[in-house]
Amino acid sequence: MxxxxxxxxxxxxxxxxxxxxxxxxxxxxxxxxxxxxxxxxxxxxxxLHRAQEIAAFGSWEWRPAQKVLQTSHGVQRMLGLAPTAKLAQIDDFLAFVEPTDRDRFASVLHGRFETPVSLELSLRGRDGKQRRMLVRGESERSDDGLVEASFGTIQDITEQQRVQRQLTRLANFDTLTGLPNRNLFYDRLSHALLKAKREQGSVALFFLDLDRFKEINDALGHDVGDSLLRLAAKRLKATVRDCDTLARMGGDEFTLIIEDCREGMAPQAIAGKLIDALHAPFLLVERELFISVSVGIALFPDDASDLETLIRHADVAMYAAKSSGRGAFHFFTTELQEAASRRLTLEGQLRQAIEREEIVLHFQPQVRADDGRLVGIEALMRWRQGELAVPPSQFVPVLEETGLITRLTGPVLREACAALKALEAHGFMDVRVAVNLSARQLQEPELLTLIESTLERFVLRPEQIEVEITESTLLDNALCQDNAVKLGVFGVRLALDDFGTGYSSLTYLKRFDVDALKIDRSFVQDMLEDPDDAQIVKAVVGLAAGLGIDSIGEGVEQDAQSTWLESIGCDLLQGYRIAHPMPLNDLIVWLETRYGAAPTSAAI
Missing domain, CATH: 1.10.8 (Helicase, Ruva Protein; domain 3)
Incomplete structure (x- = not known):
């Protein structure tokens, strides 16, 4: 050459x-x-070409005098063209630009700007796929201001924007349910309150908590729990408008923001729809699962003037709904706030009481109805603050709701067994002690091991312990049911407490090898005046007799009640008519006074 x-x-x-x-x-x-x-x-x-390819980057240059557009290989690659292809004219390139963006891009090529400029536009390559591009441009001008050249870069930001959208969604939406998450909820509630202040409007905030979700999640596993949450969220979402914000706060808690609740959109009507949405069973793992939802409602500006207070008040109202029986709704009131404050104080005091061992046991005798012989004692928790005694109805529910009750399982079992040994030392042999276990306690994985070791430590037999559980504790709670079966196999007695007041199921009596039915005090109290209560008591006594298990009438306060219960065949009596719950030392004195120093007790 x-x-x-x-x-x-x-x-x-x-x-x-x-x-x-x-x-x-x-x-x-x-x-x-x-x-x-x-x-x-x-x-x-x-x-450079390789770097542009990796960065999805290209460059361009346009010189009006030559009317020639020069593009790098990167630009051709973005458009799906061969590296040798030429885009000599502006119109050749504009053909790939979406029609709505062509004028803007042409203005960049022609240098119709005073300073460096950048803009986003859409291109559609040879493959027909739309890509989002970031175009930057500068111009060179002659001394008289004419554009001599325009040049710049073009970058494919399609993937970058996709990732950004994904990150934005992850930051603002719950990955499990697809609902707005806590971050987006706070943002939307903040905007809703600002708008309401500006326009003198109103906002209703609903705080939702799924009832019994934890039990199902613990029993059937997180996969089933996640599926249940997705289905529940879908049902709840179907009850609200597109303009409303239903968010998942985490776990089984949701919130709903309704702006300007006018006539026809009353908060109570909305709450009713939310509750009804979860009424039908959910079919999962080849079984029907039942949950409900407790709803708390707080209104702006009536109940709060700021975001945090509004959320707190809706939460307080939700707990009131849950305490009232679940599957219900409750509006916030100042009385609720005062009660919540007292409850929070009580919880703190209970934590200290457990550390200081202020929670003690009192014991109430259980005697045979026919001859009055001692058969057992029930261990009942009492809280003594100095000279004051806090009623169990005030502190036991708080122990159960907060989970503090599980910290007392071991101490209660040990103190109950120690009481039996003390009775044996005073000649009261073959007495059993009844211990109440809540759902939380019955779900403890090491419960059976704890009972075994405690009995071994105090040299007692399994049948000397009677575990009292309610029917609702066993309802669709696999962990509770499994532990109940294990306790029965081990030899611990099982008694169904408050029988007839919960979700009564005769299958429990067979499946769990129940040893006793406790007739609730509400029936015993009115059975002499109310024929319906009398028939219920007779039915329970007859059922127990037919199954060969004990019937226990609790809450017996009158001679006439004990006489009537004996006449219909009730096996055991418990209540103030026999004796009040009392400390162990007082119990021993009472027993020795009633039976003498060495009585003959009923065999277990």
């Missing part, structure tokens, strides 16, 4: 050709230097 052609190729930017080597003179050394520079430049261009 002659030197003229090589010079022309160099001038055109083609660096693949080399000047002839001449090493004998200065011109030869110059040729060598130029060849090295050409190779370095060619390598740099290759690296």
């Amino acid at each position: 002659n030197q003229g052609v090589i010079k022309a190729q160099f001038a055109a930017g083609n660096l693949s050709h080399q000047l002839p080597e001449r090493t004998s003179d200065e011109l030869g050394r110059l040729a060598d230097s130029l060849n090295r520079m050409a190779r370095d430049l060619q390598k740099a261009n290759q690296l």
